[in-house]
Amino acid sequence: MPSKVVIVEDNDIVRGCLEELVNSVPGCECVGTFSTAEDAIRIAPRLAPDLAMMDIHLPNLSGIECASRLKTVLPQLQILMLTVYEDEDKIFQAFKAGASGYILKRSSPHEITRAIQDMLGGGVPMTSAIARKVVDSFRPTGVRNPNDPELSRRETEVLQSLSKGLSNKEIADDLSITVETVRWHLKQIYEKLHVHGRTEAALKFMGMQGNR
CATH class of the missing domain: 1.10.10.10 (Winged helix-like DNA-binding domain superfamily/Winged helix DNA-binding domain)
Structure with missing residues (x-):
């Protein structure tokens, strides 16, 4: 059975490109695309996806809130956050909400498909700057x-x-x-x-x- 992927992205062009990329990855199938967090929260659980590619900045509910709600009903779901900027605070909040990695939208198609494969293989794609920020949150003083x-x-x-x-x-x-x-x-x-x-x-x- 192929790994099932859903995409939550409000930009029609980006959403279409991501769908093509997902379907180009061997063993992957895009089973649903959503332009709002509300639609994803309502419909995605019925599709039982293995991976969700989630835009952080969505209209109304954010991708971070969407990730948190989806993880509540789909605890095994892997969530790869998408962002335009390397916004460390937002990325940090996304990890706390249950995301397992993130990638910049300006990444090359190869980098995006590699991130998908890494996530489905159990990897944790993130930059060293974000890793350091999250690690610091676990460090007690003294x-x-x-x-x-x-x-x-x-x-x-x-x-x-x-x-x-x-x-x-x-x-x-x-x-x-x-x-x-x-x-x-x-x-x-x-x-x-x-x-x-x-x-x-x-x-x-x-x-x-x-x-x-």
Whole structure:
């Protein structure tokens, strides 16, 4: 079964171009396009998409609010935010709302299709500037918190690979373990770090490392 993608973008031309790009990616199919957050919130859950490409600046409800509402009903949904400018505050809010990555609209078609593939493969596309900003939010002031969770050596290795944006398969190949083992370690990691997904786990881990 192909990975199902929906697009939320109010510009007709951009929306059409993104739809063509999605359908050009092997194993992907655009199953719905929406010009407003309200339409996406109402219809997208019925389509059970794997990935949503979301414009941040939408009329009425923003893409950030749309992302938050969709994640409530579709917790496994991957959300790739789209933006014209590298607006760090907006991107930061998007990650907190449940987004897993972002890309600039001026990116080349190759960069956009690569971001789609990375997201569906479990990667976390974002720039270093945004990564630093989000990591800083996890850093307590002063010395390292002695209550930081104790991670096993293998869990630390998985998190280090995750922080590089590697997919589950790439982590498995890098550590010479199976993909199922990677998934099992991630489940343990999420519980220990009290997080709900890859992006939050990677960023929280990076914040912990920054205080050592």
